[in-house]
Amino acid sequence: xxxxxxRSLIASLALLAALVAGCSSSHTGTHHTSTPTHHSSGGGGGGGGGxxxxxxxxxxxxxxxxxxxxxxxK
Amino acid sequence: MPRFGTAAATVTGALAAVVLAAVAGCQSSAxxxxxxxxxxxxxxxxxxxxxxxxxxxxxxxxxxxxxGGAVLAFPPSMHRVQGDHGTVSVxxxxxxxxxxxxxxxxxxxxxETLRDWPQFRINHVADEEHTTPRMLAASQGVPFLGGxxxxxxxxxxxxxxxxxYTEVACYVQGKTxxxxxxxxxxxxxxxxxxxxxxxxxxxxxxx
Numbered sequence: 001x002x003x004x005x006x007r008s009l010i011a012s013l014a015l016l017a018a019l020v021a022g023c024s025s026s027h028t029g030t031h032h033t034s035t036p037t038h039h040s041s042g043g044g045g046g047g048g049g050g051x052x053x054x055x056x057x058x059x060x061x062x063x064x065x066x067x068x069x070x071x072x073x074k
Numbered sequence: 075m076p077r078f079g080t081a082a083a084t085v086t087g088a089l090a091a092v093v094l095a096a097v098a099g100c101q102s103s104a105x106x107x108x109x110x111x112x113x114x115x116x117x118x119x120x121x122x123x124x125x126x127x128x129x130x131x132x133x134x135x136x137x138x139x140x141x142g143g144a145v146l147a148f149p150p151s152m153h154r155v156q157g158d159h160g161t162v163s164v165x166x167x168x169x170x171x172x173x174x175x176x177x178x179x180x181x182x183x184x185x186e187t188l189r190d191w192p193q194f195r196i197n198h199v200a201d202e203e204h205t206t207p208r209m210l211a212a213s214q215g216v217p218f219l220g221g222x223x224x225x226x227x228x229x230x231x232x233x234x235x236x237x238x239y240t241e242v243a244c245y246v247q248g249k250t251x252x253x254x255x256x257x258x259x260x261x262x263x264x265x266x267x268x269x270x271x272x273x274x275x276x277x278x279x280x281x
Binding site: 062063064065066067068069070071072 | 157158161163165173176178179180183184186198199202203230232234235236237239241243253254255256258259
């Protein structure tokens, strides 16, 4: 009986540990997908892929101190 | 020996209760947005107060987006200015050459959606101007002529010349296309400029 008791105890503890681990890992995934990031804007921020400022590139007003347009890039 | 059986049953039952409580706690703490079909909560800012969608006043001018996905209406004091290929921009300038009013329409180019537009726009302006824009208002489900939009009002400072602008920026989904309309003015003039800019937004037609 005591060995049965030990087996039940160990099995229950293992189940509890597995559930807690699964719960915490699913929360981590949710946070990763819901946190907006600086690079998720679809634009050309950083990295040199955008149009240069100071009258560079397409000479948009927004490269010369004008209002920002609605594009997904510079 | 029967005492062992009783003890085992008691401990197992207690552990089962703990397991069930842990599972219940895990499920209840999951964010509401994870449930399918729910809109994520907008940032905690007031709603955007726009005019009802309606045709532009008599005397206003119109410019079609190349491809015909949208029509930008603008007051006669504004005239077309240079912008990106495939977009239309109009502006009114002061005597010193500074912007008084600015309107721009651009076809969808990135991964923006009706749901994430306010934060998308803030992130993009931050990328572009290397400043931290401040979101003042945001609304989803804004009616447009021919479609529905999500709008945000924010302020920012340009990297070049450190100009302060306030803008209303809307992502608008029509039946066959999606586009962005921007109305901007110097922040110091926003109280006066927001009237015609919001009127132009209300007259923006998408297809």
